Every structure is written in C-alpha cells, then in structure tokens.
Amino acid sequence: MLDGCVARPQEEIDRYRAAGYWTGEPLGAALRRWAATHRDRTALVGEGRRISYAGLDSWADRLAAGLRGLGIGPGDRVVVQLPNAPDFVAVCFGLFRLGAVPVFSLPAHRSYEVRHLCELSGAVAHVVPGSQRGFDHVGMSVALRKEVPSLRHTLVVGEPRPGTPGDVVLLDGLTGHPGKAYAPDPTDAAFFLLSGGTTALPKLIPRTHDDYGYQIRATAEVCGLGPQTVYLAVLPVEFNFTWGCPGILGTLHAGGTVVFAPDPSPDTCFPLIAAERVTLTSVVPTIAHLWMGGNEHARHDLSSLALLQIGSAKLHRHVAEQVRPVLGCALQQVFGMAEGLLTMTRRDDPDDVVLATQGRPVSPADVIRVADPVTGERAEPGEVGELVTRGPYTLRGYYRAPEHNRTAFTDDGFFRSGDLVRLTARGDLVVEGRVKDVVIRGGDKVSATELEGHLTRHPRVAQAAVVAVPDPALGEAICACVMPDGDPPGMPELRCMLRESGVADFKLPDLLEIYDAFPLTGLGKVDKKALAADAAGRRAARGEENH
Incomplete structure (x- = not known):
C-alpha cells in the first residue's frame, strides 16, 4: 500500500472479491485486453488524430519504456496536467504500466495549486502541454522544480515555446527498453483524483485498480454501452465524471470510441456530435443550459445523441424537462x-424519477445512510439529512490527511459526504444541497439550493445562485445573484413570485445582483466563494450598510 493511503480491512477486500466486484486486474492490463479484442477499431479521436485500440496499446508501451529510462518507476507520483486530447489517455496508461501513479491536475490550475499537488504527493515529474490557450505551462513547471525538492522532470506534450530551457523532456521523443512488466497490487492506488471543494486547496483521492475497474464496468452496464458507443469528452478529462462514469474508460471497456472536445461550447461540440455520430456525453447543468439556449442546436444534426448525462450540481426540474424537447435525446x-x-x-425509469431525482446507486453493494448532520442519528424516511455512504468503489480515506479523515469518516468506514439528500419511497436519491450551502439569516437557516430552484422558475431568470453576504443586523443577508434571460427582473417582482409560490418570508432575498456570467470553479460549478465576495464588494461600493 502506497504510504499515506488508507487500507481497507482484509475482510472487506475478501468480500468484494468473492462477490466479483473486484477482479484483481490492473488498469494497464485492462487496456492490453481491450486492444486484443478490438484491435483495429477506433479508440480515440482528437486534435485531427484517430487512434486504434492497438495503436493506443503500443503508444502506452512506448511511453512506459521512455519514462522508465528517466528513472520513473513503481510508486512514483507524476502530476498530469493536460487538456482534452488523446495524449492524456496514453500518458496515464503508460504510467499505469510502470506502476507509477498519475496525480490529476486541471489545465486551469496555476502554480499555487500545482505546487500544492506536487508537495502533497511528493511528485517526481510534471506533465504539461507545450502550448495551451496562451499560458506557459512549461515555464511554470520549470520554476516549480526549483521550489519542490521531489520534482525532477518537466515532461512536455507537443512543442514548447522558443527559449524554453533545454532540460525539459519532450514525450514524443522518448525512447527506452520495454523492461520487465510490472504487476501492481490491484488494491493499491492507480491514480489520484481531486476533491471538489471550492473553499480550500483540493485533497487527493486515491482510486485503486480494483475499485475503479469495478466502477467503469458497473456504470457502462447501467448506461448500456457497447462497441457502437461514441462518447464525447466535454468536461475536463481529469474529472471523475469524464474519466470513468462511465466516460472515457467505460467507453474503452465497452469497445466504443472516445471523441475529445477542446471546449464545451455549442460551436465546438455540436459539429463534433454531428460529424462523429456521438451517442453519449456528460455535462454539468451550466453547460446543459448553454446548449439549450439560442438556436445553435437547430443548425446541426444531433440525431445520433441518445443520452445526455447531467450531474455535478443540482439540476432543477424545469430545466430537466427541456432536454428531450430541445436536444432530442434522453436525460440521465x-x-x-x-x-x-x-x-x-x-432509461426505463418513469418520467417523474428521471426529471426530479438523481436515481439509485450503480452497485448493489453501495450502502447509503441519511443522517442528521448534527447528531449523526438516522433521519426518518423522506427526511433531509447528510448522505453517509460506504461501498466497493468509495474511498476509505484521503491521501496524507489523517486529521481530516478522523472527521470525514465514521468508525465503521462510512464516508460523510457533506451532501444534503433525501430518499423517495421508491429508494431514489434526491439531492437537496450541501450541509454548508446555507445562509444563516438572523438565526434562520435558508437553503441556497432550495431558493435557487424557485428563482429559476421566473421566465426572465436564466440562472440563479444564492449566496450569503455579511450584514450588521442579520449576520448574513440573502443575496440572489441572477443571470437574466432578457430584461432583468426587479426585486419586487421576484419577491412577489416567491410569495405566490408559497416561499416563507424569512427565505426571501434581501439583495439582488445581476450578472452576465457567474465565476466558475475548475470543476465547472458556480464558484460561490468568489460570487459572494463580488456581491459583497458591489454592496460596499454602493455604500450600503443594511439590507
């Protein structure tokens, strides 16, 4: 077990193996098997390239050999910071075959975040693009090597800018001897995902060969993937959603084709859907809203798109109801x-379930509890509480975070998610918000997610986000941040609509701020910390002291 990872009890490991959830197959070996089955089929499409399964398999071997020649080997951590392109997949599988452990970093990360990831993981190398939207990732990485003692190599995909120091390594030119195949412990970390928090630097989430292999198989089965599947990677490839829900790896497991979108705009994605006959993609609500706005969808043949996955943030029902009429595909x-x-x-769920819930767990071994977030006692059926969970692909602890793990996990290994949920009588999950996503207004707790759902029902509100703004009288005032659709609504109009909807007076917004666009986190969610700071700054600039 990699030092800093939390091991599972042996009894649990044995139980998951006996049930067939864990097969003991390392991810690097899985690609070998997929390539043997689907040899000449197209695996990856992106940046003008089409790579077969056999081509991807041999590409991963070449990279593994070259990286081994640099001294990178089993257990070494490597920060991988690449845009949506086939190279990301090849680099990760090359590292898997060495027993090295990729640490995912978003292309939008800068030295502050990347330094944190390198220091926390003890990374020996950093993989970056030669050029990405005008930012010098190579220069950043070279500078970080002087600050992080463990960091020895800057590995570059593509050509770096002129004047780049000569000690960077171009991945395209790497060569080396294949060496002896390495067989990692399948219960050990295969790679690190990042936690999705917006208020602090991300924590590292170790995902093992066994647990992630099971995740991609289970989700591919739920989604009905097969060789006919064409998956469009819209969100950053470093996201769990894109990488394996079922995403890129689930599609490769099924023998399908992965197409990479360099950005999520309709101008980019709709032509790709039409040209590649994309059947499946996954987006967040903000992107879904963008795709359904205007009439861009009417200018392209999107008839191949069978299923649109939407997740990562609350999808309000009236938005969910537009997916099939506007885009012509099923919603998941x-x-x-x-x-x-x-x-x-x-796919066979009733409309009410698809439109108003987030469905059921993908594994029969997933265990869910809904608990009072203060006492930890089980909530009554149908009541809202914190989601607490354990299962064959849910971690037992964050990497090198013993103090946080003591509060984030129960004594019997359940993960306290921080999500507020309830279960329907049928057993479907409904996400109601985050434990901490509340405004405490004069002692009353107001759910931001609940109020956002009401606000977006106004015909001239395209999107809404509710944040807390400091207030001398109330402690926190409720600020409704609105992106309008047409003429912005005024506060009296919004309050009147909310009252007519039966919203209690103490939940009504105190402040209204109009935005052309909301700040987003690297995960594509509304950055409420930045939004709250901006709203407070606007209020201060106007000289307002009271709501």
Whole structure:
C-alpha cells in the first residue's frame, strides 16, 4: 500500500472479491485486453488524430519504456496536467504500466495549486502541454522544480515555446527498453483524483485498480454501452465524471470510441456530435443550459445523441424537462463524487424519477445512510439529512490527511459526504444541497439550493445562485445573484413570485445582483466563494450598510 493511503480491512477486500466486484486486474492490463479484442477499431479521436485500440496499446508501451529510462518507476507520483486530447489517455496508461501513479491536475490550475499537488504527493515529474490557450505551462513547471525538492522532470506534450530551457523532456521523443512488466497490487492506488471543494486547496483521492475497474464496468452496464458507443469528452478529462462514469474508460471497456472536445461550447461540440455520430456525453447543468439556449442546436444534426448525462450540481426540474424537447435525446441524471458513490437514473425509469431525482446507486453493494448532520442519528424516511455512504468503489480515506479523515469518516468506514439528500419511497436519491450551502439569516437557516430552484422558475431568470453576504443586523443577508434571460427582473417582482409560490418570508432575498456570467470553479460549478465576495464588494461600493 502506497504510504499515506488508507487500507481497507482484509475482510472487506475478501468480500468484494468473492462477490466479483473486484477482479484483481490492473488498469494497464485492462487496456492490453481491450486492444486484443478490438484491435483495429477506433479508440480515440482528437486534435485531427484517430487512434486504434492497438495503436493506443503500443503508444502506452512506448511511453512506459521512455519514462522508465528517466528513472520513473513503481510508486512514483507524476502530476498530469493536460487538456482534452488523446495524449492524456496514453500518458496515464503508460504510467499505469510502470506502476507509477498519475496525480490529476486541471489545465486551469496555476502554480499555487500545482505546487500544492506536487508537495502533497511528493511528485517526481510534471506533465504539461507545450502550448495551451496562451499560458506557459512549461515555464511554470520549470520554476516549480526549483521550489519542490521531489520534482525532477518537466515532461512536455507537443512543442514548447522558443527559449524554453533545454532540460525539459519532450514525450514524443522518448525512447527506452520495454523492461520487465510490472504487476501492481490491484488494491493499491492507480491514480489520484481531486476533491471538489471550492473553499480550500483540493485533497487527493486515491482510486485503486480494483475499485475503479469495478466502477467503469458497473456504470457502462447501467448506461448500456457497447462497441457502437461514441462518447464525447466535454468536461475536463481529469474529472471523475469524464474519466470513468462511465466516460472515457467505460467507453474503452465497452469497445466504443472516445471523441475529445477542446471546449464545451455549442460551436465546438455540436459539429463534433454531428460529424462523429456521438451517442453519449456528460455535462454539468451550466453547460446543459448553454446548449439549450439560442438556436445553435437547430443548425446541426444531433440525431445520433441518445443520452445526455447531467450531474455535478443540482439540476432543477424545469430545466430537466427541456432536454428531450430541445436536444432530442434522453436525460440521465447523475449524482456522484470523486470519492466514490455514484447514483444514476435508468432509461426505463418513469418520467417523474428521471426529471426530479438523481436515481439509485450503480452497485448493489453501495450502502447509503441519511443522517442528521448534527447528531449523526438516522433521519426518518423522506427526511433531509447528510448522505453517509460506504461501498466497493468509495474511498476509505484521503491521501496524507489523517486529521481530516478522523472527521470525514465514521468508525465503521462510512464516508460523510457533506451532501444534503433525501430518499423517495421508491429508494431514489434526491439531492437537496450541501450541509454548508446555507445562509444563516438572523438565526434562520435558508437553503441556497432550495431558493435557487424557485428563482429559476421566473421566465426572465436564466440562472440563479444564492449566496450569503455579511450584514450588521442579520449576520448574513440573502443575496440572489441572477443571470437574466432578457430584461432583468426587479426585486419586487421576484419577491412577489416567491410569495405566490408559497416561499416563507424569512427565505426571501434581501439583495439582488445581476450578472452576465457567474465565476466558475475548475470543476465547472458556480464558484460561490468568489460570487459572494463580488456581491459583497458591489454592496460596499454602493455604500450600503443594511439590507
């Protein structure tokens, strides 16, 4: 077990193996098997390249040999910071075959975040693009090597800028001897995902060969993937959603084709859907809203798109209802976390379930509890509480975070997610918000997610986000941040609509701020910390002291 990872009890490992959830197959070996089965089929499409399964398999071997020649080997951590392109997949599988452990970093990360990931993981190398949207990732990486003692190599995909120091390593030119095949312990960390928090630097989530292999098989089965599947990777490839829910790896497991979108705009994605006959993709609500706005969808043939997965943030019902009429495809709501648990609606679920819930767990071995977030006692059926979970692909602890793990996990290994949920009588999950996503207004707790759902029912509100703004009288005032659709609504109009909807007076917004666009986190969610700071700054600039 990699030092800093939390091991599972042996009894649990034995139980998952006996049930067939864990097969003991390392991810590097899985690609070998997929390539033997689907040899000449197209595996990856991106940046003008089409790579077969056999081509991907041999590419991963070449990279493994070259990286071994640099002294990178079993247990070494390597920060991989690449955009949506086939190289990301090849690099990760090359590292898997060495027994090295990729640490995912978003292309939008800068030196502050990347330094944290390198120091926390003890990374020996950093993989970056030669050029990405005008930012000098190579220069950043070279500078970090002077600050992080463990960091020895800057590995570059593509050509770096002129004047780059000569000690960077171009991955395309790497050569080396294949060496002896390495067989990692399948219960050990295969790679690190990042926690999705917006208020602090991310924690590292170790995902093992066994647990992630099971995750991609289970989700591919739920989604009905097969060789005919064409998956469009829209969100960053470093996201759990994109990488394996079922995403890229689930599609490769099924023998399908993965197409990479360099950005999520309709101008980019709709032509790719039409040209590659994409059948499946996964997006967050903000992107879904963007795709359904305007009439861009009417100019392209999207008839191949059979299923649109939407997850990562609350999808309000009236938005969900637009997916089939506007885009012509089925909707699948997904709730998931990089830490593990995934729930999904199914294709044969009733409309009310698909439109208003986040479905059921993908594994029969997933255990869910809904607990009072203060006392930890089980909530009554139908009541809202914190989601607490354990299962064959849910972690037992964050990497090198013993103090946090003591509060994030129960004594019997359940993960306290911080998500507020309830279960329907049928057993479907409904996400109601986050434990901490509340405004405490004069002692009353107001759910931001609940109020956002009401606000977006206004015909001239495209998107809404509710944040807390400091207030001398109330402690926190409720600020409604609105992206309008047409003329912005005024506060009296919004309050009147909310009252007519039966919203209690103490939940009504105190402040209204109009935005053209919301700040987003690297995970594509509304950055409420930045939004709250901006709203407070606007208020201060106007000289307002009271609501």
